[in-house]
Amino acid sequence: MSTVVLDNVSKIYPGGYLAVDRMTLRAGEGELLVLLGPSGCGKSTLLRMIAGLEEITTGDLWLGGQLANHLAPRDRDVAMVFQNGALYPHKTVRGNLSFPLEIAKADPTMVKQRVVELSRALHIGETLDRRPGTLSGGQRQRVAMGRAIVRQPSLFLMDEPLSNLDAGMRTELRMEISSLVRALGVTTIYVTHDQVEALTLADRIAIMNRGVLQDIGTPAQVYNDPATAFTAAFLNSQQLNLLAATVRTPQNQYIMLDFGPHQLTMPWTDPRAYAVSQHTGMQVIVGIRPDGLVPVPEKTEGPTFFGRVRTLEYHGHEWLAYLEAGIPGVVVPEPPDRRQLNGSANGGRARSMMRRLLNGSAAQEEEEPQPSSQSQSGTHRRADLVVRLGNRPVWRAGEHGRVAVDVSRLMLFTMDGARIDPPRR
Numbered sequence: 291m292s293t294v295v296l297d298n299v300s301k302i303y304p305g306g307y308l309a310v311d312r313m314t315l316r317a318g319e320g321e322l323l324v325l326l327g328p329s330g331c332g333k334s335t336l337l338r339m340i341a342g343l344e345e346i347t348t349g350d351l352w353l354g355g356q357l358a359n360h361l362a363p364r365d366r367d368v369a370m371v372f373q374n375g376a377l378y379p380h381k382t383v384r385g386n387l388s389f390p391l392e393i394a395k396a397d398p399t400m401v402k403q404r405v406v407e408l409s410r411a412l413h414i415g416e417t418l419d420r421r422p423g424t425l426s427g428g429q430r431q432r433v434a435m436g437r438a439i440v441r442q443p444s445l446f447l448m449d450e451p452l453s454n455l456d457a458g459m460r461t462e463l464r465m466e467i468s469s470l471v472r473a474l475g476v477t478t479i480y481v482t483h484d485q486v487e488a489l490t491l492a493d494r495i496a497i498m499n500r501g502v503l504q505d506i507g508t509p510a511q512v513y514n515d516p517a518t519a520f521t522a523a524f525l526n527s528q529q530l531n532l533l534a535a536t537v538r539t540p541q542n543q544y545i546m547l548d549f550g551p552h553q554l555t556m557p558w559t560d561p562r563a564y565a566v567s568q569h570t571g572m573q574v575i576v577g578i579r580p581d582g583l584v585p586v587p588e589k590t591e592g593p594t595f596f597g598r599v600r601t602l603e604y605h606g607h608e609w610l611a612y613l614e615a616g617i618p619g620v621v622v623p624e625p626p627d628r629r630q631l632n633g634s635a636n637g638g639r640a641r642s643m644m645r646r647l648l649n650g651s652a653a654q655e656e657e658e659p660q661p662s663s664q665s666q667s668g669t670h671r672r673a674d675l676v677v678r679l680g681n682r683p684v685w686r687a688g689e690h691g692r693v694a695v696d697v698s699r700l701m702l703f704t705m706d707g708a709r710i711d712p713p714r715r
């Protein structure tokens with residue numbers, strides 16, 4: 291078993307592309323850490339640096355307490371599984387599984403026994419004498435996983451191992467990966483862009499965007515108590531309501547979130563009140579999940595929003611309603627894209643940032659603000675409130691609807707997407 295520590299690790303590809311930007315994180319012994327983020331955010335690059343397949347530009351990698359930046363891949367005791375777990379086509383499943391042990395000159399009786407045990411655990415016991423070409427995609431991926439695990443590495447790296455399988459097979463294999471790596475107790479880093487996979491598999495999830503770590507915590511922590519608006523929106527399978535509000539403190543009696551045509555109040559006894567009051571007079575982003583808005587009768591007292599039901603959407607297991615409430619919406623704030631360091635438009639700035647990165651100094655606070663072609667944090671339109679209705683539509687399109695708002699479940703962010711009240715970790 292191995293701990294993995296990344297200390298301020300960056301990757302700049304030849305040509306000046308900053309794919310991973312000062313990542314610091316730790317995977318504990320036997321932990322299943324999931325790296326989650328949209329395609330192109332740098333997850334595979336990070337995994338490949340841990341495996342030794344990609345050089346680290348700056349920062350340090352420690353494996354099992356040993357500085358590993360310059361260790362050859364074979365000396366890292368790491369096994370990796372890719373999207374298309376490549377197998378030897380001319381060897382049987384048994385041959386594929388036993389090969390890593392044979393080249394390590396393991397005792398043949400032990401090899402035989404290990405292969406049989408592992409094939410049972412992976413539910414491919416009956417395929418041992420078949421060749422990969424005769425197996426289903428799911429079976430092939432099980433063999434690939436078995437081949438990686440068979441010599442019991444200290445660290446197991448998986449790069450989207452389920453993404454080529456159909457939905458049913460993905461769910462099945464996901465559960466098996468979870469129980470297998472936990473039974474073996476091998477530290478595992480697992481890359482995916484699939485939120486459900488991350489939430490169901492992980493001990494902890496590290497969320498990345500544009501090469502930058504956005505948040506890290508247990509699935510419940512990052513889902514219920516996200517550190518950034520990006521995390522909150524990315525982990526929400528339905529659309530997250532991101533609304534602009536101005537913070538007011540009328541006569542210091544309470545805190546008001548002023549959405550224009552609607553207001554919500556927060557008493558001073560709310561644990562978030564002090565942090566929010568620091569933003570008095572400023573615009574903030576309020577995140578509300580579709581299930582945090584509950585349809586109620588028209589005359590309901592207390593915190594509510596109201597509007598015209600624009601449309602209803604049937605999702606099989608539930609209905610969603612889109613309510614026009616006249617509230618300004620906000621685009622998910624993202625970190626500034628500073629990845630193309632050699633871009634011709636800002637080459638001078640890029641070169642100086644690369645120098646600072648290579649010198650190991652934190653560059654962010656020195657950066658001059660750059661005009662953005664697409665203002666990410668601006669309010670830009672009236673939002674439709676997305677409301678979860680359950681399996682029975684209580685409204686019809688065109689009707690007037692009112693929803694109760696659970697103020698304790700509001701998520702509060704600055705306009706650049708950082709949490710106002712610090713998340714608990």
Ligand code: ADP
Pocket residue numbers: 303304307309327328329330331332333334335336
């Ligand atoms: P992810 O795994 O999150 O989809 P990757 O780590 O594969 O992302 O890629 C991150 C970014 O780095 C992408 O924009 C990709 O185009 C770029 N990239 C990946 N490999 C190379 C390379 N060898 N040379 C230059 N850029 C690369």
